[in-house]
Amino acid sequence: MANPFINGSYAEFSQLDSMTIVDPSNGEEVDTVPASGAAEVDQAVRSAYDAFPAWRNIPAAKRGEILGKAAHAVMAATEELAPMLTAEQGKPLREARLEIRRFVHTLEHYVGLAKSIRGGYVPDLDVDTYGLIVRRPLGVIGAIVPWNFPTTLLGNKLGPALITGNVVVAKPADTTPLTTLRIAEIMHEAGLPAGVFNVVTGTGEGAGQALAEHPLVRKIAFTGSTPTGKKLMAIASNDLKRTTLELGGSDPMIVCDDANLDKAASAASVGRFFNAGQACLAIKRVFVFESVADEFIEKLAVKVKKLRVGPGTAEGVMLGPLHSPRQRDLLEEQVQSAVDSGAEVLHGAKRPEGNGISKRGNFYEPTLLVEPSHDSRVATEEVFGPALPVWRVGNMEEALQLANGTEFGLGSSIWTADLNRASDAAEKIEAGYTWINSPQIVYDELPFGGWKQSGYGKEHGIEALDYYTETKSVVVKRAV
Numbered sequence: 001m002a003n004p005f006i007n008g009s010y011a012e013f014s015q016l017d018s019m020t021i022v023d024p025s026n027g028e029e030v031d032t033v034p035a036s037g038a039a040e041v042d043q044a045v046r047s048a049y050d051a052f053p054a055w056r057n058i059p060a061a062k063r064g065e066i067l068g069k070a071a072h073a074v075m076a077a078t079e080e081l082a083p084m085l086t087a088e089q090g091k092p093l094r095e096a097r098l099e100i101r102r103f104v105h106t107l108e109h110y111v112g113l114a115k116s117i118r119g120g121y122v123p124d125l126d127v128d129t130y131g132l133i134v135r136r137p138l139g140v141i142g143a144i145v146p147w148n149f150p151t152t153l154l155g156n157k158l159g160p161a162l163i164t165g166n167v168v169v170a171k172p173a174d175t176t177p178l179t180t181l182r183i184a185e186i187m188h189e190a191g192l193p194a195g196v197f198n199v200v201t202g203t204g205e206g207a208g209q210a211l212a213e214h215p216l217v218r219k220i221a222f223t224g225s226t227p228t229g230k231k232l233m234a235i236a237s238n239d240l241k242r243t244t245l246e247l248g249g250s251d252p253m254i255v256c257d258d259a260n261l262d263k264a265a266s267a268a269s270v271g272r273f274f275n276a277g278q279a280c281l282a283i284k285r286v287f288v289f290e291s292v293a294d295e296f297i298e299k300l301a302v303k304v305k306k307l308r309v310g311p312g313t314a315e316g317v318m319l320g321p322l323h324s325p326r327q328r329d330l331l332e333e334q335v336q337s338a339v340d341s342g343a344e345v346l347h348g349a350k351r352p353e354g355n356g357i358s359k360r361g362n363f364y365e366p367t368l369l370v371e372p373s374h375d376s377r378v379a380t381e382e383v384f385g386p387a388l389p390v391w392r393v394g395n396m397e398e399a400l401q402l403a404n405g406t407e408f409g410l411g412s413s414i415w416t417a418d419l420n421r422a423s424d425a426a427e428k429i430e431a432g433y434t435w436i437n438s439p440q441i442v443y444d445e446l447p448f449g450g451w452k453q454s455g456y457g458k459e460h461g462i463e464a465l466d467y468y469t470e471t472k473s474v475v476v477k478r479a480v
C-alpha cells in the first residue's frame, strides 16, 4: 500500500478502507492507497501549518535554491516516475516522460522568479509619510488535482505556492496518487523541509472536501471539472478562502480559406489526440471555411488514421486507453449522439477490434466526425476523449458565433495567413488563451486560465504569483 506523505514521511493509516489503483490498459491492480478522511487531512494540514512560519521566513532566493534542487532530483528520477505515471494513468510512456519534464520546467520557471516577488513604494502620501505595498504568502494551500495530467497540474500549483513562501497539502485524483506521492518523497529527500509539501490520498467527497473545508486552509487551488469547481467555490465562500479554479473547456479551432492546411491539420491531430483526448486544453471543435473544407478534412483524416492505439508501454503507441470505463462510456454516448444527429464518421466511432485489447483495457479508436448537428452532445458538452467534430462555415462571423456559443472559454486557435483577420478574431473570441497559426502549447511565461465557466484565476506567468500572495499596505511616518 502507498500511504499519504505527511510531514516528511509516509503516514500509516492501516485502519482505513483501501482504494485500488488500476492500470487502464489491462484492468490489473497497480497498488492500493488508504481512503483518507477528515482526521488524516487534518493531520496533513496541521503539519503544513506548523511548517509555514519557518518556510515563509527563508529568503526567497534560498527557497528558490531548495526548490531548484528538488526539481532537479525529480528530473533525475524520470525513468522511475514515467512508468509509474503510465501504469496509473494510461498515457504512452513518451507522453509520461514529457509530463515529468514539464513538471520540472514549471518548477524551474518559478525558481527563476524567486527574486521578482516584490511590492511597491509610494512616496509623499502626506507630509513626512510614505507607503509600502508588501506582498506576503497566504499560508496552507489545498491543491486538488485531476487524473488527466496528475503531475503537470500539480506543478502549476506547487511552483507559485512554494516560491512565494506558502506550504501545500495536495489531494491527487482518487485513481492517480502514486506518482505524486513518490514525487513528494523525492523532493523531501532533496532538501524540501518536512511539512512544506504533503500529499493525502482519498476520494473527492472524502479527502478532497475535508481539505477544502479545513479552516486552516487559506486557498483552494483546483483543477478539475466545472461542476466540482462550482461546489468548491461554494465551500470556499463559507470562510472566504481564496480560489483558483482551472475547469473544463471545449476549445474551438477556426481554419480560414488562406490557412496553411498541412500545419493546421497537424495541430488539430496533436491538439485533439494527445493524452487520448483527455485534456482540458484540447482542440475539441473545428470550424473550417467551406472553400477549403474538403481538402483540410482529407489531410486531417490521413493523420487520424495513422494514430496507433495500444497500451502506453508498447513501442510506437500514440493513443493509450481512456483512463476509466466511465470515461469510455461517456465518450461512446457523446459520439452516438453525433452519429444520430447525422454526422459522417470518417474514422473510428468504435472500440478497436481484432487484437483483443478492448476486452481488458478502456481503448477507443481515434474518431473523426463531420457535420454533427449543432445541438448534438459533441457540440454542447466537453468531450474528454479521442473524438473530433468538424463543421463547415461560410465566414469568420459564423465561425466566431459558433466558437463562442458554449459556456466554456478556455483555449482557442485561429489559422489564417492574414494577421489582421487573426488579431481581429483573437479580440472577439471568448477564451483565456488564443493561438494564431500555432499548436496549442502552454508556455510557463504566459498566464493561463479560463473565461466564462472554464474557471477563475491564473496559473503560469509572473501573474500566478499574485494568486498565491496578499498585499498589505503599510503607512510610515518619517518624523516621530
Ligand code: NAD
Binding pocket: 144, 145, 146, 147, 148, 149, 153, 171, 172, 173, 174, 202, 203, 204, 205, 207, 208, 209, 210, 212, 223, 224, 225, 226, 228, 229, 231, 232, 245, 246, 247, 248, 249, 279, 280, 281, 382, 384, 410, 450, 454, 455
Ligand atoms: P473532477 O472535478 O471530478 O475531479 C478533480 C479533482 O477534484 C479530483 O482530485 C477529485 O477527487 C476532486 N473532487 C471531486 N469532487 C470533490 C469535492 N466534492 N470536493 C473536493 N474535491 C473533489 O474532475 P476530473 O473528471 O477528475 O477531471 C477532468 C476535468 O478536469 C475536465 O473537465 C477537464 O477539462 C478539467 N481540467 C481542467 C484543466 C484546466 O487547467 N482548466 C486542466 C485539466 C483538466
